[in-house]
Amino acid sequence: MATARTKHLKRLRRLHRSARGWSVRAGLLTGATAVLVPYSGLGLPDAFWAAGAGGSIAIAIWRWIDYRAFRQLPVPEEPDPMLAGALAREKLVGLVQRLPAGKTALAEFDRQRESFRLRGLTVAEPWKRLDRASAMLSGLVGRLGPTAEAAVLDAAVAERSLRDLAQRTASVERAMGLGPAGESLRPAHAALAAQLEQGVTAYEQFVTAAAGCVAEDSATLGNLSDATAFLHGVAEGLADLRSTPNARPQPA
Template structure:
């Protein structure tokens, strides 16, 4: 969506083109009416020319009045470059989200951008592990139903919390690099504690994903043969039987040759 300043100049341009167009049309119709109107008086066709010329003159005058009124108003101030860039990004994101694969593409872009932002910090490796575990859990989520549904909700909450913790670890680490020597010990201690929390949290998340995989495996494993395999075995036996019957029928219908 265009900003106020852009809309102002677009409207100004439209009014200017419209005023010029109606002025040209009024001049043409007025000249034609002056040439074609007989000196003896106005006939019905001549009245139509004169009426058209008068209407065009009136519309042209109104357009010029609107144009002057709009031009007399001060133009809205230009947008701040940061705000303009933010609006452009919002429009682009909205356009991509309307595509069938848009949400997935945007999620992947955000995931890659977050990973790149943590590159070079101690939070990068736990973040990558968390990413792999989260993608694995997302693939199993449609099968985690019933008693497993609360675990999926807890995993989503833990995922957001761990990612926020990873960003804090990276921020403290960057600040530690810039801190003077006398301020580094408390920052280093805080960084070490946050890193330990992040590692333990990611490890717990990975254990949850392993448990979810075990649930999916046990839920999908039947006591006997899989129904699909049983149906395929029955169809195979049926085809073998039909083939054998056709072979026997062909042998019976084949006439014996004389010696």
Template sequence: MDERSKYFRRLKRLRNSARRWSVLGGGLAAATAVLTPYSGIGVADAIWAGAAGGSVALAWWRWSDLRELAATPAPPPPDPALSGQRLTAAIERFPAGRTVLHEVRRQKNRYALRGSAITQAWDRLDRASSTLSGLSGRLTGPGESAVLEAAVSEQWLRDLGQRVASVERALPLSPADKRASLEESHASLAQQFTGGVDAYERMVAAAAAYVAEDGHPVTEGSHPAFTSLIDATDRLRGLAEGLSELKRPTSFGSAGTST
């Protein structure tokens, strides 16, 4: 909650409190004024009078606090950008929220490149980035530095892609005598972007190869976990067969004796 909302919330709370104590104090004071003459001042009347005086005093303090707060200028309204940032930060605290925001940003950037010559290369970059995200948790040791370098390279490529799209949108607006030079610059940027995407895909393929090789056992043969799984299966099968033999009723052969 921003400071401006807190200010008006406190103002409303003080106003309601002042009204409640004013009504309560007025009611108790009226009851004291009416009931006291009938029986004189006794213990009950003293309690009525004390409650009435306390309520009136609290009402007066509440109205004083309300006037003091109302005389203070209200804080300025919050910047909508900051509110949006706080909302985004709150959503990103949850994994599902991060996924949704990532998809929204991806679609927004993709929409900005509609009709561009680098649209297919941009889609390839998206697929490679998603693949690397799935591999990054398994790129340990020397692979961690490669993940950081890939993140920097991806940011550079996305900025370059947006730059290419911006130049491409400006081509129809350029003068005829300057258009050839601008088209040449655009082609150079587009070629640089496509080459960068190719290099990024090769890096993702190398990361996949690293993860695949890192999962192989050091020695020849099956992974120790796989071997242990086979051994455990054989042991359980043997125990099951043994229990089955124990529970099977024993058949006694009857030896016939002829009399």
């Protein structure tokens, strides 16, 4: 991707080449006019030579004026590599999103990247389970009907809260590896991990009940209501936990 500095220098070189080129043309035409007019006398063709020479001189002068004026402008600074990389990524993401199934591909890429970052931590397995359940629910949403819209909304809120909780748990677990001082975080980590496990289990129960409704099993209609109520309660508890970041989590 061309930066502002690159574009500025490229235009400066282009103006310089143009000025030099017209200077050469003006010199050739002026020299030809100076030789041919005395040699063959002044006639109609010589008027064209003289006009061409004069026009070339005028254009050359304008090009040199443009070049010198542009050269006085400040040259843009080199952009920060991190900022340039972020801008390039935004453009690439925008391009991919306009392609068919581009958003789905980007979402899958983000999930895989996040799973890789959590590899080796205790939250990696709950995160994978949440990914699987979320993907399954995405395929069921269009078949649940309008009566399940509120339940699906509760599930979306719960999923966001669970992902936030997983990230917090992962941060605490990474901090535990800092040495003896990190051992004091072990009780908090255990409480967060237990909360995450409970939430992911509730989310999976909700998705299972939703799948049963799609299968038109009347026995699962009540299960979906129960799972929704349970999931709603879990989501509220996670929201309270997120709104009080300084409070010590209590084990479930």
